Amino acid sequence: MMATGAAPQPFMEPYARHVLVCVGQFCSPNRDGRAIYSRLAALLQREGLLFGPTRVKRSEAPCLGVCAGGVVVAVYPEGVWYAGVTMELLERIVVEHLKQGRVIEEAVFHRLSPNTR
Template sequence: MPEMEPYSRHVLVCTGGFCTENRGGRAVYAKLASLLQRHGLLFGPTRVKRSEAPCLGVCSGGTIVAVYPEGVWYHGVTVELMERIVVEHLKEGRVVEEHVFHRLGAPAPTDFPSTD
């Protein structure tokens, strides 16, 4: 059986070509490893796994980045914003709210409670 080392979060980066011009997600994904290393998040109990995805199904507002287990989805992620996400969200536990467009389990903006 394979074994998995413990990790605290998993970051998915869309590297496809539909949500950004020039496949900007590739630069974000490439920078992520060095950012995780610089901030001590590659090993140990605070380890963060990273994966690239050819498409996360949003196809606009990219580069798209999703952080789990929280299920926080960011839009418009640049290399500079990825550094903020690593420091503020992954290291310090504060979501970079102004770039969040979706949260797992949150109602969509058009979902309103019933008035019955």
């Protein structure tokens, strides 16, 4: 029971994965990160990943702390980080990784240590 005048508790639909896209100007001075982030929404919709048990959340980040390697995209809960993400690679990330569950190994530059999960 909430106290009178208390703010309601937030609610979030369940989701399977969370994708973070670096939109900072050090990684992508031509604002490629923003274009990748925008395209991600359309690809998630096309692949049926916006609702239901396979739902994927997306967030833009002003800096993911890498500041090199082109557009950086991180996928959680796996903790897989991709560098140099282009529109073509983004398409593969959505279809192969987010939808089919296969990490695109040749594009991975970092993984969350299994000891930290």
